[in-house]
Amino acid sequence: MKFSIIAFLLQATAFTTLTAAYPIKADDVNCRSGPGTSYTVKKSYAKGKDISITCQTAGESIKGNNIWDKTSDGCYVSDYYVQTGTDGYVTKKCSSSGGGSGGGSSSIPGPVKDDYPYKSSCGGTDPWLYFKCQCTSFVAWRINKRLGVKFHNQYKGHHWGNANSWNDAAKASGVTVNNTPKPGCIAQTDAGSAGHVAWVTAVGDKTVTVEEYNYATVEGYGKRTVPKGNFRYIHIKV
Structure with a gap:
C-alpha cells in the first residue's frame, strides 16, 4: 500500500509538470526582458520547444494577442507564439514588479501612440523652446x-x-x-x-x-x- 501511494504521488507530480509546459509554435521565437518587442532579447526558442510559464502579463499586442508569458528562464515570450490551447490566461498574472525593463524604467520607450499634448494646438513655442508639432x-x-x-x-x-x-x-x-x-x-x-x-x-x-x-x-x-x-x-x- 505504501508503495502504491508513493507511485501515485510520483505520477501526479509528473502529470503536473507536463501540463505546465507548452510548445512553441513558430521558428526562432525571441524571449525578452519584458513584455514587448522593444525589450532586450535574452534567448530564442526553436519551434516545438516546451516551455514552462511561471506567470502571464499584458504587454504589446502581437497579432491581436497582448498576453506575454514569463518563462522559467526568467524572460517573456508573446503568448501568440505559445500553444496553450486558448487566447486567454492559463496561469496567474505576474506581479506589477515582474514586467521587466527595457531601459531602466517601464516608461522607456513607452506605449506606441500619439499622446503628444500639443497635437490640437499647433503653432507657437512649447515649454522647451521649440515650435509645436515639429x-x-x-x-x-x-x-x-x-x-x-x-x-x-x-x-x-x-x-x-x-x-x-x-x-x-x-x-x-x-x-x-x-x-x-x-x-x-x-x-x-x-x-x-x-x-x-x-x-x-x-x-x-x-x-x-x-x-x-x-x-x-x-x-x-x-x-x-x-x-x-x-x-x-x-x-x-x-
Missing part, C-alpha cells in the same frame, strides 16, 4: 516625459536648434552619438532642409521603428520601420 518639439517632449530628463533647446549650455544640428550639440554636451539604436534613444539625420529627429520605439536585427512628428504628415504623428542606417542615434539616457 519633430524637435515631439522628441523634446518625449525626452522630458519618458526619460525624465529636463531637456530643452539650450540643454547643458548648448544650442540644439534645428534637427540637423542635434548630433553636433549632443557631442558638445557630452552625450553619446553612434550608429547603435536602443529603444528610448533619439534617431537623427541631417537629410532635408532642417534635418529630422524621431523617437526610437523598437529595434530589430537590421531595422529600427520610430515615432515622429511632421514627417509623412505635416504637423502630424507617424510611425515607420526603416533600415538602421537611415539614422545616427543620440543616447541622452539609454
